[in-house]
Amino acid sequence: MNKPQDRPPYGAALAQSGVLERLAAFDPHIAGTPPLGLDLPSSDIDILCHAPNPSQFDDGVWRALADCPGFAIWQWRDEDRPVVARFHCAGWVFELFGQALPVIEQAGWRHFQIERRLLALGGAAFRDAVLALRRAGAKTEPAVAELFGLAGEPYATLLTLEPLDDAALGQRIRHAIR
Template identity: 50%
Template sequence: MSRPPYNNAIQRLGILEALSAYDPHVAGTPPLGVHTDSSDIDILCCAPYAEVFLDTIVSLYSNHAGFSCWQWVSGDRPLIATFHAEGWEFEIYASPQPVKQQAGWRHFTIEQRLLALGGETFKAKIMSLRSEGYKTEPAFWTALGFACNADGNTSGKAYAGMLELCDEPDEALVDRLKKAGFA
């Protein structure tokens, strides 16, 4: 059985409206068009008060299959909730940081820019790497010509490296794409 398009699932669940007080943003591979059958829908939120956000999440989604929620013990202690609905796994990531400053959003925006600048050939390379088991950031990092394995745990520093690219102007990104054989 195939699942519905991600945007239909979001709309049917009404998650953006339900979490509107937390500035929800959809990120991740489905809106980029580089998702696989195992991809989830990421919703990034700004939640300065973790306890209040937790109460909201539990009241809204704890009745969904696979509901799980935990809080990191380091950094700004983000809260993460996952559950299944509308044929998809949803992952809600809530940090006290504004969404546009969160690493997940910054990764999403640089990946968006690279896909726009790199064209269909670059997107095909990303999809090829994803089909080989590469996670998103390691796939982009590898496609750009940096050493990396599928989970990013090498000297290639895929996650940090992608964040460093966020501040690069389009011209520098096009140069990087050209050096890697794209654009």
């Protein structure tokens, strides 16, 4: 596998993998740090899928991707038992997450949408603040929670920002990056 700094942009790796076409039946959506411009050399490409039938998703992923380097697949034991798979392509790690919920209702997609809004509203200063925390070892959601002073579990508390309008988010961003 290529060293992370030698890998192509995530869009090129995505195209090379063909994963969106291979898994089209599961409504795949790209999420995570690369499309947000917050990726680090250790970042992966996250793909969220609608998998109302975990066994069917598992079978579809096996048929489509089992020949890829680093392929692994497993199923969570808790909640609605989502299926997770991982493989390598073009110097990137891809991680698939298949859950019974439609993608737009999944927590990972909701986090991604909130983060996209925050970055659009906060501009370069907010992006730089999040990246500084990420470079220091934080994941994206904990970094945002830290900047906003959100108490509690960061993945859950990030969702408390979801209903806020742009004016309220902008005010919180300005306070966070002072």
